[in-house]
Amino acid sequence: MKIAIKPDLWNEPEQAMQLAARLGLPLATDDESVALLLTYREGRLQIEHTGKPAPGPVLIDFVAGRSAHRRHFGGGRGQPLARALGLKGGKVPTVIDATAGLGRDAFVVATLGCHITLMERSPVIAALLEDGLRRAMDDEDTSEIASRMQLLQGDAAALIAAQPRADVIYLDPMYPESGKKAQVKKEMQLFRQLVGPDLDSEALLAVALKHALKRVVVKRPAKAVALNGPKPSAHISSPNTRYDLYFTSA
Numbered sequence: 001m002k003i004a005i006k007p008d009l010w011n012e013p014e015q016a017m018q019l020a021a022r023l024g025l026p027l028a029t030d031d032e033s034v035a036l037l038l039t040y041r042e043g044r045l046q047i048e049h050t051g052k053p054a055p056g057p058v059l060i061d062f063v064a065g066r067s068a069h070r071r072h073f074g075g076g077r078g079q080p081l082a083r084a085l086g087l088k089g090g091k092v093p094t095v096i097d098a099t100a101g102l103g104r105d106a107f108v109v110a111t112l113g114c115h116i117t118l119m120e121r122s123p124v125i126a127a128l129l130e131d132g133l134r135r136a137m138d139d140e141d142t143s144e145i146a147s148r149m150q151l152l153q154g155d156a157a158a159l160i161a162a163q164p165r166a167d168v169i170y171l172d173p174m175y176p177e178s179g180k181k182a183q184v185k186k187e188m189q190l191f192r193q194l195v196g197p198d199l200d201s202e203a204l205l206a207v208a209l210k211h212a213l214k215r216v217v218v219k220r221p222a223k224a225v226a227l228n229g230p231k232p233s234a235h236i237s238s239p240n241t242r243y244d245l246y247f248t249s250a
């Protein structure tokens, strides 16, 4: 999927050119030849589709919208994600989110008090995360939460080995296409186009199992089979999602 940066859509074209150089992206001269544009509007980095009708942009906002709603009403330590990570009884494990994506799950985990390292291999998604975290640091409602989140760009299979071991490693690889395309939110369609399928999740699971001090947690659609590899030790289910747990401590 061809993606480019259009400096004249930025308040500071210089900044656009620096980001293009850092991400190795071309500069767009006309919108027709590229499918996706990385733009900076109202102080937020975002990816836009140039097609018509274009799906909404992809950007990361931890301060308002869905993340704010989940921060206020998400169910705290009783929610399935918290139970899956082992947050019971006031425990605050250290966590590596090896497939950070748009950082939504990681933000929930940080909201619940954990320090979490986010790893994301797509340089463009990592740039969106960096921008979302910067804005979260600047807002008094979210700065304390964001200060518990550390972002690393690269392939988690290599990064995990170079980091201090965490209590929990969390994996949420891209699910295969469900076939119910119409039901996939437009924003998610764009995200899928950008990162593609995760075909190496089993290898990442094997690395995670070696490095997690207490458990590895894999998020799957409710009815999907587990990743190839050892059988999960347990699972936690919610209506659409299942968390497969692999205990690693002796």
Ligand SMILES: C[S@@+](CC[C@H](N)C(=O)[O-])C[C@H]1O[C@@H](n2cnc3c(N)ncnc32)[C@H](O)[C@@H]1O
Pocket: 098, 099, 100, 101, 102, 103, 104, 105, 106, 119, 120, 121, 122, 125, 154, 155, 156, 157, 172, 173, 174, 175, 195, 198, 204
């Ligand atoms: C389904 S998304 C994760 C969504 C995320 N849990 C959230 O709440 O926004 C999967 C992401 O993992 C990333 N990813 C997959 N395998 C990876 C790997 N080995 N290292 C780093 N990132 C990886 C993909 O690029 C994609 O952005």
